[in-house]
Amino acid sequence: MGSVALASGAAWVLAGNDTGTMVTASPRLYPHMWSWDAAFIMVGLAQLDVDRAAREMETLLSGQWADGMIPHIVFSEENGYFPGPDRWQTAVVCEHAPARPHTSGICQPPVHAIALRKIVDAGRRRSGADRRRAESLLHYSWPRLFAWQRWLATYRDPLGTGLIAVTHGWESGMDNSPRWDSAYAAVQPGADLPPYVRKDLDKVGDEGERPTDAEYDRYLWLIEEMRRVGYRPDEVVRTGSFLVGDVFMTALFALSCEVLAELGEEGGQPEEQIAQLRRWAARSRAAVLDTRDPVTGLARDYDVRAGQWVSTPSIAGFAPLLCGGLDPQQQAEMLAVLEGPDWMGHPDLVVATPPTVSPSSPHFMPKQYWRGPQWPVISWLFSWAMRRGGMYDTAADIRAETLRLVSDGTFAEYYHPLTGAPLGSLSQSWTAAVVLDWLY
Numbered sequence: 244m245g246s247v248a249l250a251s252g253a254a255w256v257l258a259g260n261d262t263g264t265m266v267t268a269s270p271r272l273y274p275h276m277w278s279w280d281a282a283f284i285m286v287g288l289a290q291l292d293v294d295r296a297a298r299e300m301e302t303l304l305s306g307q308w309a310d311g312m313i314p315h316i317v318f319s320e321e322n323g324y325f326p327g328p329d330r331w332q333t334a335v336v337c338e339h340a341p342a343r344p345h346t347s348g349i350c351q352p353p354v355h356a357i358a359l360r361k362i363v364d365a366g367r368r369r370s371g372a373d374r375r376r377a378e379s380l381l382h383y384s385w386p387r388l389f390a391w392q393r394w395l396a397t398y399r400d401p402l403g404t405g406l407i408a409v410t411h412g413w414e415s416g417m418d419n420s421p422r423w424d425s426a427y428a429a430v431q432p433g434a435d436l437p438p439y440v441r442k443d444l445d446k447v448g449d450e451g452e453r454p455t456d457a458e459y460d461r462y463l464w465l466i467e468e469m470r471r472v473g474y475r476p477d478e479v480v481r482t483g484s485f486l487v488g489d490v491f492m493t494a495l496f497a498l499s500c501e502v503l504a505e506l507g508e509e510g511g512q513p514e515e516q517i518a519q520l521r522r523w524a525a526r527s528r529a530a531v532l533d534t535r536d537p538v539t540g541l542a543r544d545y546d547v548r549a550g551q552w553v554s555t556p557s558i559a560g561f562a563p564l565l566c567g568g569l570d571p572q573q574q575a576e577m578l579a580v581l582e583g584p585d586w587m588g589h590p591d592l593v594v595a596t597p598p599t600v601s602p603s604s605p606h607f608m609p610k611q612y613w614r615g616p617q618w619p620v621i622s623w624l625f626s627w628a629m630r631r632g633g634m635y636d637t638a639a640d641i642r643a644e645t646l647r648l649v650s651d652g653t654f655a656e657y658y659h660p661l662t663g664a665p666l667g668s669l670s671q672s673w674t675a676a677v678v679l680d681w682l683y
């Protein structure tokens with residue numbers, strides 16, 4: 244499919260998934276708004292319609308909790324997804340959760356400042372009306388996104404080092420990555436886990452592309468623990484069975500603090516808050532660099548409950564390339580590993596983009612969600628951050644290769660790295676959105 248057809252296909256996917264106030268993550272599998280999906284969707288919408296992109300941000304922020312957390316799901320009126328509002332019961336047990344819209348009780352990676360950057364830039368390039376809309380969105384969203392970054396800095400830095408922790412694998416956005424296997428192995432679902440019925444398996448034909456039932460029991464048990472402590476963020480961190488310093492999330496936190504600080508300067512926001520963002524960014528950037536494995540040089544997660552590093556290699560190992568901070572020599576070395584034969588340069592890959600797990604790794608499962616497939620949205624994120632960090636050649640290569648991968652026009656959630664076959668949900672909004680950004 245050529246670029247024009249691909250761009251119109253992508254716009255058509257976003258329009259098809261648009262309920263009017265939210266573009267759902269996908270048509271059937273995920274009929275709600277996911278926090279980090281929404282940010283990437285805004286990046287795509289910004290190219291088509293600044294006002295529609297701004298409304299997407301407003302919908303997301305209508306679900307923000309009073310303490311600043313942006314929840315990982317803002318629910319639509321659909322009930323085709325489990326766990327839905329009845330299972331989470333956030334507004335029933337937690338005073339910070341809004342009564343409406345219904346929301347989940349955990350978060351996802353903070354990439355929203357990137358979306359705001361894109362909307363503001365698109366607005367400034369366009370007509371007076373678009374420019375005014377973008378500037379007023381900046382004015383409205385900036386304090387709210389500041390409160391979100393502050394929530395992470397306040398509640399999710401259990402070691403006090405700037406390494407941002409997740410309390411559920413879902414918070415990382417990489418649900419069943421082998422990064423979380425050891426931490427999940429220590430989660431013992433209680434005998435009193437209320438029964439449940441999964442809905443995802445009806446919608447994805449091949450169960451081998453989705454997490455297993457044993458994984459789902461643990462996902463649901465962690466939610467049950469949180470519900471029982473009323474989703475109080477300090478209690479969840481103090482008592483939950485799962486607490487892992489997430490190096491990928493931390494890099495995105497640092498990156499977003501910087502981007503938000505820049506937007507704050509342009510928008511005349513309070514100097515003290517801008518300075519605070521820069522301090523958080525510097526601390527978390529240093530925390531990311533401190534996680535590097537002395538042997539492989541790759542960044543690692545830290546299991547706070549077990550008190551140990553998680554050395555399972557995954558795409559998260561390249562987190563320093565997202566937030567910066569490496570010296571030129573170290574950066575060149577890390578890029579060489581990423582582009583080398585274990586990762587993007589693996590001879591069996593159909594396209595040279597980062598797989599979520601190296602095909603050389605014993606953990607590699609080419610169809611299994613976050614255990615090997617290539618995710619166009621992750622490629623976009625690396626490409627965007629690399630351009631910002633001056634790594635122009637790799638950024639351009641990842642863009643070109645991902646466009647080759649998605650030229651089948653299915654806009655799949657993820658792709659089989661050894662065959663290029665589309666996997667998971669088709670017409671996935673964030674895949675369409677990042678393609679649009681690249682083609683405009």
Ligand code: 9YW
Pocket residue numbers: 268273277278279280415416417418443
């Ligand atoms: C689920 C919506 C979400 C993404 C996550 C991805 C998946 C939801 O879909 O999780 O129920 O499995 O792992 O990153 O936000 O696209």
